[in-house]
Amino acid sequence: MKPYFLLVIAAGFLAACGGGSFSAPRNLDNACLLANERPQYFRAMEQTERRWGVPVPVQMATFHQESRFVGNARPPHVYALGIIPMGRMSSAYGYSQALDGTWAEYRQDTGNRLARRTDIRDASDFMGWYMTLSAERNGIPLNDARNQYLAYHEGHAGYRRGSYNAKPWLLRVADSVAERAVTYEMQLITCGKR
Numbered sequence: 001m002k003p004y005f006l007l008v009i010a011a012g013f014l015a016a017c018g019g020g021s022f023s024a025p026r027n028l029d030n031a032c033l034l035a036n037e038r039p040q041y042f043r044a045m046e047q048t049e050r051r052w053g054v055p056v057p058v059q060m061a062t063f064h065q066e067s068r069f070v071g072n073a074r075p076p077h078v079y080a081l082g083i084i085p086m087g088r089m090s091s092a093y094g095y096s097q098a099l100d101g102t103w104a105e106y107r108q109d110t111g112n113r114l115a116r117r118t119d120i121r122d123a124s125d126f127m128g129w130y131m132t133l134s135a136e137r138n139g140i141p142l143n144d145a146r147n148q149y150l151a152y153h154e155g156h157a158g159y160r161r162g163s164y165n166a167k168p169w170l171l172r173v174a175d176s177v178a179e180r181a182v183t184y185e186m187q188l189i190t191c192g193k194r
Contacts, residue, residue: 023070024070025041025069030187031060031185032191034069035191041124044125045059045124047121047125048124052128052131053132053142055142057145057181058148059127059128061145062177063095063123063124064180065173065180066092066097067094067097069095071118071119071123073093073095074093093118094117095117106129106130110129112125131151134147137160138151138156140159144178145177145178145182146178149177150170150171
């Protein structure tokens, strides 16, 4: 009876730590409600802001666009002839939708070898690391959500080449990310979290 009881306690502890629950928060349009519903998300982003200087609203708007805060998000499958599965559009995965190669570079550079894309703390730290590199390599201010998002989507070299200029849809998405960052900032000020 005792080992069973310990197993139940351990399972409850893991569930409380968020082991396996990757659903999106209920209200993605209100930063205050999101922060109250998932305080661990907000703490992770605050820690990233302290470490890397990337403002919480910029992170929140990017997470919203990339994964809608779903921890195990993946891009859709690609089908040949509309029926034969050919794999996914890219290796993007997790909250930050980091690609396999970029995630490996992050783990190497930061020494965070156990980092997981399904852990909001690691995903937020990754975003801070990447956006800091965007600032260093391309001169993008950390609070410039639009251009940070373009560099995040296109990569540092793609951003430098201006590859986004041939993608009107991406420019619209980047504008939307920037607007959402401003909205999140105002909401966080209103509820006293900034």
